[in-house]
Amino acid sequence: MNVYKKEFKRMAYIFSNRLNKNFDVGGAVRQSDTASGASYQYQLTADRRRCFVLVLDTIHEVFTHCYFLFFCVICVNNISQMETKMETEIEKNMLSTYIEKRIEESLFIKMLENSETTDVSVYVQENLSKVTMKKWKTVLEQYTRDDQKTERKCSLSKIIKCVLESFQYNKINNFQKFFDKYMDLFGELLPQALQNYLQVNDEVKPHKSESFKTIEKSLKIYFISLLKAAAKEDKLQSLDFFSHLLEMLPFVESFSELHEPILCIVLAHWDVDSEFEILLEVEKCLIAILSNQKFNVDVESLFEGMLVKYTKCKELASQLSTDEDIESYFALMKNMKNFMVQYFLLQTDITYKIAFTHLLHMGKMIDEAHLQPAKHYQDIYNWAYISKLEIFSEIASKAQEPSTLRQLIDPVSQMIEKVIRLMPSVKFYPLRFHCIKMLINICKNAQVYFRIYPFLTEVLEKFDFNRTVKSPRWEPMSPWILLTRLQSPSRHEDVEDAFRDAVVNVIYELILEFAQSQSHCCYFPDAAIHVLHKLQIFLDRCETPLYTEKMKQLRDKIIENCQFIVENRSNVTLSLTDMHKILSWESHIKNSGTTLNAFANQRIKKGKNYLPL
Known part of the structure; x- marks a missing residue:
């Protein structure tokens, strides 16, 4: 807007100068001395000048309002365009491999449609006999063992091209079964054969090799067929597939259009549905992809x-x-x-x-x-x-x-x-326990302190643990269950009794875990005053022997650790300003071991802990 104002003022100034040339102060022509070479000058009268300035101000105001309206229209259009662009980007991200749990086949084919090769000179065998495939395998084995590779390099390129092109998407009905057979024949030999053929090392990348162009199209066909076949499966439970993919990743660098589909396939199997060994292999593939600067990852x-x-x-x-x-x-x-x-x-x-x-x-x-x-x-x-x-x-x-x-x-x-x-209602106690677990982990990892005890003792105060057991044979509820949900179970007599037991166990474990993480600190006796006071109130009010016995044990262990810290703290002089000495003393106590830490470790060995420490 400032640019338009400046331009308007400049035009008004020019227009004013032009009017000044036509009128003098009295409205008549005034001629100067011609001998001096001066030209005629005309000026506006004071009244006419004021009228003209008023007209200019009015025009300026009208133009300003018009420009403001025009600016608003442009902003509205830009905002609508930005919203449309944002929606388009969101839809693109939703379809771009990262968010979908299972990669749909139609989407995946769309991602690869620009990667297809239509060169008619590329030969694809439709019917492969077992004899032919064994012959290829023999050549690859000899090449990987033989030191004189230059003599066979010409024939080897043809074999590698045939091996790569034999993996065709439209011929595979059962990918799992097919890939297992393929791995038995070529899977373990192919990466090493490609590496030797292209003479790849730490300095020479595959796409920079002189021989790369001879097998580039065949290699591209192989990767496209491999990814399409893998995308067709709902869930691949094949450790060999991801191991093979990990070995073949260096050869994909030159195909930038395949980077996103490969990350798509790997991320789709980064899931708890996979076996632990497969999950580890998937993470190795992710590390190899994410650490490679050639792969453009958002x-x-x-x-x-x-x-x-x-x-x-x-x-x-x-x-x-x-x-x-x-x-x-x-x-x-x-x-x-x-x-x-x-x-x-x-x-x-x-x-x-x-x-x-x-x-x-x-x-x-x-x-x-x-x-x-x-x-x-x-x-x-x-x-x-x-x-x-x-x-x-x-x-x-x-x-x-x-x-x-x-x-x-x-x-x-x-x-x-x-x-x-x-x-802070009973309904959301499981969610409360999740949040408390986060705070405990922050304290343990970052070596900081938060007041966590009040969030746990509040449950002991507000929740009614004095039950009347009408059905003593209810099925016990493990405290693990509370970590799998955010809300308490439905209100039912048997379920309520089991839920009450689980709440007591979770509070016990969380108080013990947090106290254990702070048991070596010099301030432990002072920080434990609150929880000891609340535990004593709970013991006085609760009438259920099972709960009182459990909490009494926890209270006694905390008191024992407080006495341990007080005794060791009395032997040294600690100044609040000398943090180096305090940290050194706490490190010594932690390495020597505390009573509460020994008790918690003993429970873990016996398998009595309910929550993962």
Whole structure:
């Protein structure tokens, strides 16, 4: 707008000068001395000058309002275009490999349609006899063992092309069975044969080899056929496939259009449905892809995709019932979470930008929910929101001290506390335990302290543990179950009794875990005053012997550790300003071992712990 104002003023000034040439002060022509060479000059009268200025101001105001309206129309159009563009980008991201759990065949073929090769000179054998395939295998074996490779290089290129082109998408009915046979014949020999044929090493990449052009089209056919066949399967439970794909990744660098489909296939099998060995091999493929600068990976889209996969796995955990299934399932999820956290810790700047954007949006959501809890609590109390908090809390707490990610510890912890206080009812006790577990992990990883005891003792105060057992043969509920859901089970007599037992066990385990992590600190006796007081109140009020016996044991162990710290603390003089001496003393106590730490480790060896420490 400033540019248009300046232009308008310039034009008005020119117009004013032109009028000044036609009128003098009295309205008549004034002629100067012609001998001096001066020209005629005319000026406006004072009245005419004021009228002209008024006209100019009016015109300027009209033009300003018109330009403002025009500017508003442009803004509205730009906003609508931006919204349309954002919707298009969102749809593109949704279809771009990262977010879908299972890659649809039609989408995958669409991604590869530009990669098809239509060269009629490429020969594809339709019927391969066993004799021919064994002959190819023999040649590859001889080539991988023989040192005199130059003499056979010409014939070998034909064999490699035939082997690559024999893997055809439209001939495969059962990919799992076909690939197992293919691996027996060529799978283990092909990567080594390609590496020797192209003379690949640390300095020479496959696409820079002089011989790469001779097999480029055949190699492209092979990868397209391999990816299409893999995409047709719902879930590949083949360790050989991902091992073979990992060995063949260096040869895909020159095919930039195949980078996204390969990441798509690998990420689709980054799931707890896969076996543990397959999951590890998938993660090796992900590491190889993400660490290769030739693969253009959108880190933000990758984070969204991994987060969606992790959230879906969290939701599926609620369908499990037995302790063994839940424990093995949690082991896979822990492996997935650690992989995400460790990768994004390497991308500090990008991860901080992603985390800051997400946390800002999540903070606005939690503030709106606190204004109207009954209306907006479902926006917060869901697996997507809780999973984000969990991942960001792990990333922030595991970052090293110089990293900017450490600055996220305070906002993440405050957000977790707000989530706990949003709906502090019995219905959402399982979600409370999830949030408390996050805070405990932050304290353990980042060596910081939060007041976690009040969130646990509040349950002991408000929940009624004085039950009257009408059906003594209810099925016990494992505390593991509470970690697979966000809400308490439906209100039923048997279920309520089992849920009450599970709540007591979870509180016991969480108090013990947090106390164990702080048992070596010099402030432990002072920090434990609150929880000891609340445990004593619970013991006085509760009339259920099973619960009182359990909590009494916990109280006694905490008191014993307090006495241990007080005795060791009395032998030295610790100044609050001398942090180096305090940390050195705490490190010595931790290495020597505390009574509470010994008790917790003994329970783990006996298998009596319910929650993963």
